[in-house]
Amino acid sequence: MAKISPLSRFWGLLKIYKPEIRQIYFYGVLIGLVNLSLPLGIQAIISYLQTGELSSSWVILVGIVLMGIAVSGTFQVMQLRIVENIQQNIFARSSMEFAFRLPRINVQQLDKIHAPELVNRFFDTLTIQKGLPKILIDFSLASFQIIFGMLLLAIYSPYFIVLGLFLLLVLWLMVKFTGPQGLKTSISESKYKYQLVHWLEELGRTQRSFKVSSKTNFHLRKADDITLDYLKHRESHFKVLLLQFKSFVSFKVLIAAGLLILGGILVYQQQLNIGQFVAAEIVIILIINSVEKLLRVLDSIYDVLTAFDKIGFVTDMNLDQNGGKKTVTPEQASTIALTKVNFSYPDNKGKVLKDLTLSIPSQSRVIFRGKSGGGKSTLLQVIAGILPVSSGDILLNGVPYHNYDKESFNSNVGLVFESNQIFEGTIKENITLGREVDENYFKEILDALEISDYIGQQADGVETLMDSGGRRTPRSIGQKILIARAICHQPGLLLLENPLQNIPKEETHAIIDYLTDPKHNWTLVVIADDDYWVEKSTQVITL
Numbered sequence: 315m316a317k318i319s320p321l322s323r324f325w326g327l328l329k330i331y332k333p334e335i336r337q338i339y340f341y342g343v344l345i346g347l348v349n350l351s352l353p354l355g356i357q358a359i360i361s362y363l364q365t366g367e368l369s370s371s372w373v374i375l376v377g378i379v380l381m382g383i384a385v386s387g388t389f390q391v392m393q394l395r396i397v398e399n400i401q402q403n404i405f406a407r408s409s410m411e412f413a414f415r416l417p418r419i420n421v422q423q424l425d426k427i428h429a430p431e432l433v434n435r436f437f438d439t440l441t442i443q444k445g446l447p448k449i450l451i452d453f454s455l456a457s458f459q460i461i462f463g464m465l466l467l468a469i470y471s472p473y474f475i476v477l478g479l480f481l482l483l484v485l486w487l488m489v490k491f492t493g494p495q496g497l498k499t500s501i502s503e504s505k506y507k508y509q510l511v512h513w514l515e516e517l518g519r520t521q522r523s524f525k526v527s528s529k530t531n532f533h534l535r536k537a538d539d540i541t542l543d544y545l546k547h548r549e550s551h552f553k554v555l556l557l558q559f560k561s562f563v564s565f566k567v568l569i570a571a572g573l574l575i576l577g578g579i580l581v582y583q584q585q586l587n588i589g590q591f592v593a594a595e596i597v598i599i600l601i602i603n604s605v606e607k608l609l610r611v612l613d614s615i616y617d618v619l620t621a622f623d624k625i626g627f628v629t630d631m632n633l634d635q636n637g638g639k640k641t642v643t644p645e646q647a648s649t650i651a652l653t654k655v656n657f658s659y660p661d662n663k664g665k666v667l668k669d670l671t672l673s674i675p676s677q678s679r680v681i682f683r684g685k686s687g688g689g690k691s692t693l694l695q696v697i698a699g700i701l702p703v704s705s706g707d708i709l710l711n712g713v714p715y716h717n718y719d720k721e722s723f724n725s726n727v728g729l730v731f732e733s734n735q736i737f738e739g740t741i742k743e744n745i746t747l748g749r750e751v752d753e754n755y756f757k758e759i760l761d762a763l764e765i766s767d768y769i770g771q772q773a774d775g776v777e778t779l780m781d782s783g784g785r786r787t788p789r790s791i792g793q794k795i796l797i798a799r800a801i802c803h804q805p806g807l808l809l810l811e812n813p814l815q816n817i818p819k820e821e822t823h824a825i826i827d828y829l830t831d832p833k834h835n836w837t838l839v840v841i842a843d844d845d846y847w848v849e850k851s852t853q854v855i856t857l
């Protein structure tokens with residue numbers, strides 16, 4: 315897929331907020347116009363003062379100037395409200411987008427990426443939030459101010475038009491030639507920022523290991539290396555900013571010199587009176603300030619474009635394809651058939667599954683055994699529909715996997731992986747994942763897995779909070795909660811990877827008896843080495 319440029323992403327976002335942005339610009343134009351009342355009013359006031367009279371017209375003029383300032387302020391408040399709405403909306407949109415996408419990202423895309431690290435990119439939403447008012451308000455305000463200022467000056471003398479156009483050309487050329495480089499350096503700077511955060515997170519995760527071996531300073535050296543890379547790239551970015559700043563300073567001098575000299579000549583030649591000259595000076599100061607504002611906004615533009623690039627990395631990841639329309643009847647026992655299935659990991663040349671043909675009848679109890687690295691876990695993930703086969707056929711109840719509606723297919727599967735899948739939430743949330751579970755059945759599985767007593771001892775029962783990874787929960791309880799999660803919706807296909815590893819031996823028989831009980835409709839596939847599993851199984855497949 316072609317990479318989308320950060321600028322296109324930015325335009326894409328602006329499109330969503332077209333009506334709001336139109337309003338912001340409308341107010342921007344009004345503010346630009348109203349702001350001209352200041353120099354024009356002052357010009358008129360000076361003219362009145364020069365006549366030596368303190369007439370009521372003078373009072374009216376002063377009133378108009380003050381009103382101009384107040385009205386322009388009111389418009390700015392309106393702009394702020396609109397931008398705030400956009401900012402809030404961007405945050406909500408981004409949080410939903412991340413929450414929607416994360417579980418659906420194709421696992422092969424995540425093969426070499428630590429998914430929690432990916433989530434760090436969410437913080438770039440805040441960069442976009444913060445940068446947006448600057449870009450939408452300050453940038454537009456400054457641009458309108460420059461344009462209107464130039465137009466007003468043009469009324470005083472057509473020479474100002476030529477000067478104005480020339481200066482705009484210089485400004486445009488400067489941005490055109492330094493802009494892309496600024497974006498490039500900003501993106502590489504941020505790459506190392508994320509690398510550093512990732513390393514610090516890894517340090518946090520494995521804190522105890524580093525605590526006992528902190529003498530090697532390995533953790534510091536690694537952080538130092540990344541920091542040095544970051545600083546190197548930040549320096550390159552700063553150099554671009556500096557170049558732009560220097561060019562802008564020259565530009566400012568150029569504007570000031572051009573406008574002042576031209577103004578002076580025009581007064582000298584009596585084409586401008588002194589009131590007009592003062593007004594022109596005020597407009598010139600406004601223009602110079604606006605140019606300064608544009609310069610400051612440029613840095614925010616880089617930040618925002620870089621943020622789009624970072625977030626785009628997540629939002630561009632392929633999601634699971636929602637294959638077909640066929641649905642799986644809930645609680646339907648599943649028959650699985652594999653014919654000449656091959657599977658290899660993207661950067662692993664050898665085939666993990668080679669021409670594998672096997673059949674798993676409905677309601678059977680199948681055990682996968684075999685040497686380490688034999689492909690048991692891979693096969694389980696293929697059967698779960700998580701890993702797509704490279705070639706061959708895989709059927710559920712006689713229908714190819716890809717013909718199923720993904721959501722319906724997934725809702726029929728119960729899974730336990732070896733990796734720790736406990737998240738921060740209550741025991742109940744960890745078991746049900748928000749699914750409606752029949753109360754009697756829920757109680758039955760807690761009893762069968764022998765976790766009722768543990769839950770009963772907790773102050774908040776099933777509402778007791780578990781921490782991330784279930785750190786403070788006994789490991790056997792954590793594992794039982796994961797088994798409860800896999801069976802609480804009575805799946806038709808139950809896939810378990812070494813589900814009883816942390817459970818005391820004396821408790822495992824009762825759990826195996828329960829899981830293999832013919833009263834359950836599910837087809838059970840287990841990776842296990844325990845002889846009792848084999849005893850209770852209907853089929854053993856060695857890989």
Ligand SMILES: Nc1ncnc2c1ncn2[C@@H]1O[C@H](COP(=O)(O)OP(=O)(O)OP(=O)(O)O)[C@@H](O)[C@H]1O
Pocket residue numbers: 425659660661662666684685686687688689690691692693
């Ligand atoms: N994400 C991956 N990318 C590349 N190769 C992988 C990946 N996951 C597993 N492998 C490789 O595929 C082969 C099969 O691994 P798999 O985990 O399926 O075996 P296993 O029988 O479950 O092993 P174990 O009993 O040790 O868990 C191994 O050689 C492993 O190194």
